[in-house]
Amino acid sequence: MNKRIMSLLVLIIMMGLSPLKVSAQDGTMNFSVAAVIPENQIDKTKTYFDLKMKPGEVQELEVLMNNPLDKDVTVESHANTAITNDNGIVDYSNADPKLDNTLKAPFSVISELEKEITIPAKTSKTLKIKVTMPTEEFDGVILGGLHFTEKETKVKEKQKDAGVQIKNRFAFAIGVLIRENDAVVKPDLKLGKIQPSQVNYRNVLKANIQNTQAVIIQDMEVDVRVTKKGSKETLVEQKKTGNRMAPNSNFNFGIGWDNKEFKAGKYTMHMNVTSGLEKWKWSKDFEITSQEAKKLNEEAVELEVDNTKWYIVGGIAGAIVLMLITFGFSQFISKRRRKRKRLKAEATKRRKKANSKKRKSNNANRNKD
Numbered sequence: 001m002n003k004r005i006m007s008l009l010v011l012i013i014m015m016g017l018s019p020l021k022v023s024a025q026d027g028t029m030n031f032s033v034a035a036v037i038p039e040n041q042i043d044k045t046k047t048y049f050d051l052k053m054k055p056g057e058v059q060e061l062e063v064l065m066n067n068p069l070d071k072d073v074t075v076e077s078h079a080n081t082a083i084t085n086d087n088g089i090v091d092y093s094n095a096d097p098k099l100d101n102t103l104k105a106p107f108s109v110i111s112e113l114e115k116e117i118t119i120p121a122k123t124s125k126t127l128k129i130k131v132t133m134p135t136e137e138f139d140g141v142i143l144g145g146l147h148f149t150e151k152e153t154k155v156k157e158k159q160k161d162a163g164v165q166i167k168n169r170f171a172f173a174i175g176v177l178i179r180e181n182d183a184v185v186k187p188d189l190k191l192g193k194i195q196p197s198q199v200n201y202r203n204v205l206k207a208n209i210q211n212t213q214a215v216i217i218q219d220m221e222v223d224v225r226v227t228k229k230g231s232k233e234t235l236v237e238q239k240k241t242g243n244r245m246a247p248n249s250n251f252n253f254g255i256g257w258d259n260k261e262f263k264a265g266k267y268t269m270h271m272n273v274t275s276g277l278e279k280w281k282w283s284k285d286f287e288i289t290s291q292e293a294k295k296l297n298e299e300a301v302e303l304e305v306d307n308t309k310w311y312i313v314g315g316i317a318g319a320i321v322l323m324l325i326t327f328g329f330s331q332f333i334s335k336r337r338r339k340r341k342r343l344k345a346e347a348t349k350r351r352k353k354a355n356s357k358k359r360k361s362n363n364a365n366r367n368k369d
Contacts, residue, residue: 031073031119033148033172036062036126048175055137055180061129063146063174067119074118074151079111079129079176082143084211084251088220088243092145092173102212103248105134107144107176116151131178139183140214143247145173185215187278192250194269194286196262196293201301203257205236207269210250217245220275224255229266229285259304262293 035049038061042050049061067073078095081103085091099106112130119125129146149171192208205226211217220243225234238255245251255269266287273280297303 030067030069030150030170031075031148031172032066032068033146033174034064034066035174036064038062042179049177051176051178053131053133053178053180055133056135057133059131061131061146061176063127063129063148064124065117065119065127065148066124067121069121071121072118074116076116076149076151077113077127078115078147079108079113080145080147080173081106081108082145082175082246082249084245084249086206086252086254088222088240088245088251088253090143090216090244090246092175093147093171095147100210100212100249102210104138105142107142107178110134110142111144111176113146131176133178133180137180138214139181140179140185141216141247142176142178142214143216144176146176148172185213187215187217187275188212189217189273189280191269191271191280191282191284194284196257196288196296197252197254198296198299199254201299202259203262203296203300203303205255205257205269206252207255207271208250208252209245209273211245211248214247216247217275219243220245220273222253223272224253225270226255227268227270229268235267259300259302261297261300261303261305262288264288264290264293 035047037044037046038049038051038059040051040053040059042052051059053059065075080092080095081097081099083091083094083097083099091097095108110132112132114127117125117127188211190210190212192210194205194207197204197206207224209222219241221239221241222243223237223239225237227234236255236257240253243253266285268283268285271280271282271284
C-alpha cells in the first residue's frame with residue numbers, strides 16, 4: 001500500500017473468524033458487506049462462512065455489499081489464504097503471501113471472484129464467489145478470508161498528489177472455514193530456521209515455527225530462552241501467550257535481544273510451546289556469524305554497545321607496552337653495567353701495564369748503580 005496515504009485503514013484480523021467493521025471518524029460507512037449464509041452452513045449463528053463440502057464439489061458463495069452514499073463506490077475484492085503473521089496472529093489481509101510448503105489447497109487457489117465491483121449509490125449488490133473443492137478427500141480445514149477494500153478514485157489520487165490528506169479508507173473481511181468431514185486432526189509443530197534479524201532496526205532473533213497440519217492452533221503459549229552452546233546461563237528469554245496459527249502455515253517468532261549487540265558464536269535455543277493439552281519442546285543449536293553480527297549491529301538503533309572487549313584489548317595493549325618499557329629499561333641498565341665493567345677492566349689493565357713499566361724502569365736503574 002502506498003506509504004503516502006494518510007488513511008484510517010480498517011485492518012481486519014478476524015477474532016473467531018467474525019468480520020470486523022470499524023466506522024470512519026465522521027460515523028459514515030462508505031460500504032458494508034455481509035455473508036449470505038447458505039444451506040450447508042454448519043453453524044448458522046455465525047456471521048462468517050462455516051461450511052461442509054464434498055470432494056470435487058463446486059459452490060457459489062454470496063456476499064451482500066451495500067453502498068449508503070449518494071455516489072457510486074468501487075470495491076476491490078480478494079479471496080485470500082489465511083496465514084500466520086509474525087505477531088502470532090491469523091491474517092487474512094495479504095493477497096499474495098508466501099505460503100507454507102505443507103499447504104495443499106490454498107483458499108486463494110480454489111476460489112474465483114470478481115476482482116473489482118462498483119456498487120451504485122444507495123444500492124446493494126451481490127458478489128458471487130465460486131469455490132471448487134479438491135477432488136481428493138482430506139481431513140482438517142481450509143481457512144481463508146474474503147477481503148474487501150475501497151478503491152481509490154482518480155479524484156483522491158489528485159488530492160493525494162496535491163498534498164491533501166485522505167482520512168478514511170475502508171477494509172472488511174469475512175472468514176471462510178471449509179471442511180469435508182468431522183475427523184479430528186492432531187496438530188504437529190516444527191521448529192525451523194533460527195537466525196539473527198531486526199524489527200524496527202532493533203536486534204531480534206527469529207525462530208520459525210511451522211504448523212504442518214490442516215488445523216487451527218488456538219491459544220499458543222511460547223516460552224523461549226537462549227544460552228551459549230554448552231552453557232546453562234540464560235542470555236535472553238521471552239514468553240508470549242495468546243498466539244494463534246492458521247492451518248499449514250508458519251511464522252517467525254521474535255525474541256528481543258534487549259538492545260544489545262549480536263556477538264558471533266554458537267548458541268542454543270530452548271523453546272517450549274503449549275496449546276491446550278498439546279506440548280512441544282525443542283533445544284536447537286544455531287550460529288551467528290561475524291558478518292551477520294557486524295551488519296546488524298551497524299544498522300541497529302539504541303544499541304547498548306558492550307565495551308568489555310575494548311577494555312580487554314586496552315589492557316593487553318597496556319601490558320605489552322609496559323613489558324616493552326620494562327624490557328627496554330632493563331636492557332639500558334644492563335648495557336650501562338656492561339660498559340662500566342668494561343671501562344673498569346680497561347682502567348685496571350692500564351694500571352697494571354703502567355706499574356709493570358715502572359717496575360722494569362726501577363730494576364734497570366738499580367742495575368746501573
